[in-house]
Amino acid sequence: MRVDSLKTGFLVAVISLMLAACSSTSTQDTAGVSTSDATSLPSDEVATGTVSDRGVSGMDMMGSDVDTVFYFDFDKSILKPEARAALSIHAERLISYPQNTRLEGHADERGTREYNMALGERRAMAVKEYLVLQGVNPAILEVISYGEERPKVVDSNEQAWALNRRVELK
Amino acid sequence: MTEQFTNYSLAALCSVALHTLLVTLLVVGWAPENKPRHVVKPRYIEATLLQMEPKAKSEPKPAVDADAARRRAEQEKKAALEKEAARKREIAKREQAKKAEEQKRKAEAERKEKARQEQLKKEKLQKELAEKKRLEEQKREAERRKAVEQDLASALAKEEDFIDSVSDQEQIGSYSNYIQERIENNWSRPPSARRGMEVILEIQLVPTGRVAGVAIIKSSGNAAFDRAAEQAVYKVGQFDQLKGMDPALFEREFRRFRMLFKPEDLRL
Amino acid sequence: MIRHLICLAGLMALLASPVLRAELTIEINRGADNPTRVAISPILLRSGALPEDVSSIVSDDLQRSGLFEPVDRANMLSYPRTVNEVYYRDWRVLGVEYLVVGDAVRQPDGRIDVNFTLLEVHSERKVFTKQVQGYQNNIRDIAHFVSDRVYEAVTGIRGAFSTRIAYVTAMTDSSQSMVFRLMVADADGARERMLLESREPIMSPGWSPDGKELVYVSFETGRPAIFRQRLSDASREQLTNFQGLNGAPSWSPDGRQLALVLSKDGNPEIYLFDLASKQFTRVTRNFAIDTEPNWTPDGKSIIFTSDRGGRPQVYRQNLASGNVERLTFRGDYNARPRLAPDGRTMVMVHADNGNFHIATQDLITGDLRVLTETFLDESPTVAPNGAMCLYATKRGKSGLLAAVSLDAGVKYFLPARNGDVREPAWSPFL
Numbered sequence: 001m002r003v004d005s006l007k008t009g010f011l012v013a014v015i016s017l018m019l020a021a022c023s024s025t026s027t028q029d030t031a032g033v034s035t036s037d038a039t040s041l042p043s044d045e046v047a048t049g050t051v052s053d054r055g056v057s058g059m060d061m062m063g064s065d066v067d068t069v070f071y072f073d074f075d076k077s078i079l080k081p082e083a084r085a086a087l088s089i090h091a092e093r094l095i096s097y098p099q100n101t102r103l104e105g106h107a108d109e110r111g112t113r114e115y116n117m118a119l120g121e122r123r124a125m126a127v128k129e130y131l132v133l134q135g136v137n138p139a140i141l142e143v144i145s146y147g148e149e150r151p152k153v154v155d156s157n158e159q160a161w162a163l164n165r166r167v168e169l170k
Numbered sequence: 171m172t173e174q175f176t177n178y179s180l181a182a183l184c185s186v187a188l189h190t191l192l193v194t195l196l197v198v199g200w201a202p203e204n205k206p207r208h209v210v211k212p213r214y215i216e217a218t219l220l221q222m223e224p225k226a227k228s229e230p231k232p233a234v235d236a237d238a239a240r241r242r243a244e245q246e247k248k249a250a251l252e253k254e255a256a257r258k259r260e261i262a263k264r265e266q267a268k269k270a271e272e273q274k275r276k277a278e279a280e281r282k283e284k285a286r287q288e289q290l291k292k293e294k295l296q297k298e299l300a301e302k303k304r305l306e307e308q309k310r311e312a313e314r315r316k317a318v319e320q321d322l323a324s325a326l327a328k329e330e331d332f333i334d335s336v337s338d339q340e341q342i343g344s345y346s347n348y349i350q351e352r353i354e355n356n357w358s359r360p361p362s363a364r365r366g367m368e369v370i371l372e373i374q375l376v377p378t379g380r381v382a383g384v385a386i387i388k389s390s391g392n393a394a395f396d397r398a399a400e401q402a403v404y405k406v407g408q409f410d411q412l413k414g415m416d417p418a419l420f421e422r423e424f425r426r427f428r429m430l431f432k433p434e435d436l437r438l
Numbered sequence: 439m440i441r442h443l444i445c446l447a448g449l450m451a452l453l454a455s456p457v458l459r460a461e462l463t464i465e466i467n468r469g470a471d472n473p474t475r476v477a478i479s480p481i482l483l484r485s486g487a488l489p490e491d492v493s494s495i496v497s498d499d500l501q502r503s504g505l506f507e508p509v510d511r512a513n514m515l516s517y518p519r520t521v522n523e524v525y526y527r528d529w530r531v532l533g534v535e536y537l538v539v540g541d542a543v544r545q546p547d548g549r550i551d552v553n554f555t556l557l558e559v560h561s562e563r564k565v566f567t568k569q570v571q572g573y574q575n576n577i578r579d580i581a582h583f584v585s586d587r588v589y590e591a592v593t594g595i596r597g598a599f600s601t602r603i604a605y606v607t608a609m610t611d612s613s614q615s616m617v618f619r620l621m622v623a624d625a626d627g628a629r630e631r632m633l634l635e636s637r638e639p640i641m642s643p644g645w646s647p648d649g650k651e652l653v654y655v656s657f658e659t660g661r662p663a664i665f666r667q668r669l670s671d672a673s674r675e676q677l678t679n680f681q682g683l684n685g686a687p688s689w690s691p692d693g694r695q696l697a698l699v700l701s702k703d704g705n706p707e708i709y710l711f712d713l714a715s716k717q718f719t720r721v722t723r724n725f726a727i728d729t730e731p732n733w734t735p736d737g738k739s740i741i742f743t744s745d746r747g748g749r750p751q752v753y754r755q756n757l758a759s760g761n762v763e764r765l766t767f768r769g770d771y772n773a774r775p776r777l778a779p780d781g782r783t784m785v786m787v788h789a790d791n792g793n794f795h796i797a798t799q800d801l802i803t804g805d806l807r808v809l810t811e812t813f814l815d816e817s818p819t820v821a822p823n824g825a826m827c828l829y830a831t832k833r834g835k836s837g838l839l840a841a842v843s844l845d846a847g848v849k850y851f852l853p854a855r856n857g858d859v860r861e862p863a864w865s866p867f868l
Binding site for chain 3: 075109110111112113114115117118119121122125142143144145146147149150154155156
């Protein structure tokens with residue numbers, strides 16, 4: 001049940017990301033900015049980068065029926081038993097069918113932003129190390145931390161925080 | 171009986187005369203001791219000016235707008251409470267003093283009564299004694315009475331002297347406390363103020379308690395700190411409770427005096 | 439008779455006091471520290487109108503500092519423009535301690551000259567007269583200049599009203615995706631301008647010591663990278679592009695280096711990056727998280743967050759000797775330290791029992807003081823004059839900026855905006 005809803009959420013997120021990326025050429029227009037020294041990024045730089053990276057690997061992972069999001073305790077980066085089980089299955093598949101995979105680490109909003117960046121990375125590294133230990137080629141794994149910048153649930157309570165302390169496989 | 175009364179009224183007259191002389195001397199400013207009066211941070215809260223100001227009136231509130239008024243009102247409330255407490259303490263103290271005085275008076279009366287009884291006894295004896303001894307007796311009696319009178323007078327004088335010097339110091343202390351309290355409630359130290367900074371001001375007052383002049387005697391080296399001290403004095407502007415002060419004391423101590431601003435409660 | 443006695447007493451006192459008596463000295467050791475009552479008489483052009491109300495801006499500046507209590511214009515009995523027009527009594531009845539009068543004159547070339555005078559009301563003394571020049575389009579700069587001078591005269595501290603703040607906003611747009619913006623505004627939040635917009639996170643803005651550039655982290659390439667950007671022409675340069683973290687840039691006081699965080703060697707470490715030679719020097723060597731570096735004002739040490747002791751705490755490392763010293767011991771979370779200009783007062787995020795607040799710690803005495811009581815407080819940044827600290831906090835689901843004086847006596851929120859406002863960075867003196 002939870003897995004399903006998470007997957008749906010993930011799908012929505014990916015699709016909206018793609019939509020956003022496509023539409024970004026129009027919305028990221030400097031015309032709306034009145035001051036002369038304001039800059040907007042060249043839209044293609046952001047858009048292309050995002051789509052090619054995310055679209056491919058993310059959609060493929062969705063094909064699996066195994067958890068792709070793993071949760072952590074506050075200020076911790078220790079894998080929980082259920083995460084290990086799911087990751088073992090991912091490891092087998094990645095050994096059989098190697099494909100580039102992003103491990104995105106996240107933190108909840110408590111604590112400082114740069115420390116949370118480090119914490120998100122540490123969580124994603126924990127996942128990477130586990131996969132590598134199972135025999136996955138480290139070259140196909142990319143770790144990236146978003147810290148608290150991309151919360152799954154925008155709210156300030158224990159439930160939201162628990163869902164935001166996570167690593168996503170994409 | 172009547173004779174005895176006349177005798178004692180003479181003594182009383184003497185005593186009154188002595189007292190009058192003493193009081194006159196005091197009013198004229200006969201102060202034998204000239205110790206330097208350095209009132210060093212009197213920390214106890216005491217707004218004890220009741221004996222000279224039976225109707226200690228509340229200070230007129232400066233016209234300020236709501237926000238400051240609220241803050242100041244709070245402070246004034248606190249100050250008022252403290253003052254009230256102090257006043258109560260003072261009343262208690264005064265009552266105690268009164269009681270003590272009464273007891274003293276009573277004791278003295280008893281002493282006199284005893285003396286009178288003795289006298290009566292002696293008279294009975296005297297009557298029994300030969301007539302020729304009477305003159306001699308009378309003479310001796312007069313001498314004795316004189317001695318007692320002298321004793322009493324010197325004791326009283328000593329007491330008056332003591333009371334006077336104590337109340338003088340007490341008055342300076344309480345007026346200083348009052349001034350200190352008013353200034354502290356109005357001193358806004360600039361954020362550049364640091365522990366160890368000192369500015370000395372000379373304050374000039376007129377007998378109504380109004381500030382007539384402020385001058386920097388010794389600068390702190392920080393213009394903002396100096397200015398804030400001056401502003402505190404100007405802001406108070408008027409020390410109402412000084413109105414009732416003994417003029418001699420005012421002239422001696424408060425027409426011109428110094429204030430040392432030396433913050434001790436700052437973090438840095 | 440009584441009069442005679444008084445005269446006699448007075449005479450005796452006069453005769454006696456200079457020779458025999460030490461003058462009475464009353465010692466004042468405490469203060470009430472109430473805001474100073476000040477009035478800014480309207481500063482207007484003799485003919486025509488200014489596009490902004492200078493006196494109101496000055497009043498607002500001074501009010502916000504918490505050290506002043508400006509008089510409402512509606513309560514003023516007169517609007518003097520020059521010293522000669524001042525009736526001190528009018529101001530004394532209002533309890534005003536300091537009065538500012540000023541006059542604006544438009545020159546033929548369009549320049550606007552403002553002459554202003556600070557007066558002490560009680561002593562009827564002039565503190566100073568100054569002139570500032572500007573143009574129609576920077577009246578706010580003129581006003582902040584006036585605020586700075588008044589503030590400095592009364593407080594003894596340089597005013598920081600002419601400084602700026604940088605911050606990041608995040609909001610969801612019509613297509614429900616996040617938009618991140620790097621913004622710059624005046625210290626009072628006015629004249630907000632956008633420097634950068636991205637659909638990927640923007641983080642950790644910091645100022646160059648000359649106040650002309652910003653460094654920040656942007657995820658625009660798909661992963662975090664450090665950029666520098668000039669404010670005047672918006673020209674920008676990507677400085678780092680490593681695997682892993684590229685974060686927490688902090689400009690050195692001499693402007694030549696950045697301290698920053700890279701995890702290219704496996705875990706987050708602090709490096710120095712030389713802006714001229716583009717060389718990196720590793721500072722920390724530790725299996726723990728080392729991040730959020732900030733320079734001491736002398737440029738000789740770095741203070742930073744590390745969880746090498748198990749929990750995030752603040753450490754200081756001398757760059758020459760490499761000596762490391764733990765600075766924080768109270769609370770189970772102390773992070774993202776920033777030093778006030780005195781080099782002694784450290785502000786940081788401090789948590790005990792999961793409540794995140796802004797705290798100061800005196801690096802000499804070790805005294806720790808929690809300044810805030812808002813919710814999820816973070817990213818403290820100190821004004822260049824060391825008087826105020828700006829930080830980010832949460833109200834409901836969105837973030838906003840708040841300010842607190844370093845003595846915790848003054849607290850206010852900056853006007854709320856749409857979306858999330860976060861990571862304020864106070865500029866140096868400009």
